[in-house]
Amino acid sequence: MTDFGTVLLVLMVVVGLFLLFLPGIVARKRHHRNATAITVCQFFFWPVALIWAFTDNCEPIIESSPSTEVGGWSGSLGLAAADTSLNCPTCGKPDCGDLSHIQAVR
Numbered sequence: 021m022t023d024f025g026t027v028l029l030v031l032m033v034v035v036g037l038f039l040l041f042l043p044g045i046v047a048r049k050r051h052h053r054n055a056t057a058i059t060v061c062q063f064f065f066w067p068v069a070l071i072w073a074f075t076d077n078c079e080p081i082i083e084s085s086p087s088t089e090v091g092g093w094s095g096s097l098g099l100a101a102a103d104t105s106l107n108c109p110t111c112g113k114p115d116c117g118d119l120s121h122i123q124a125v126r
Contacts, residue, residue: 043069051079 043066044059052058052073062069108116 040066043073046070046073050074053077053079 040062043062044055046052047055047058050073052075054072054077058069058073061072108114108118110116111118
């Protein structure tokens with residue numbers, strides 16, 4: 021059976037490493053513009069890096085639906101919207117929902 025002191029030491033090392041890397045983890049999850057600098061800074065100035073990771077200097081996260089992206093997917097059939105060669109061969113629409121058109125092509 022393992023010694024209680026050894027288990028406690030391992031637990032403290034794991035928690036300590038987590039806390040050491042916490043500023044870099046927070047910066048990456050928040051898409052901080054200076055995430056790499058924060059990761060380097062955490063080894064030398066941990067409190068400064070932690071505060072810096074929570075500052076409001078993050079990249080905006082643009083949420084867009086796949087059908088509105090240029091070159092993305094549109095409709096329920098998975099046809100590319102920007103490439104007109106992938107439009108429905110029967111009606112010419114990029115987001116044709118008529119499954120009989122797809123089955124006729126195959």
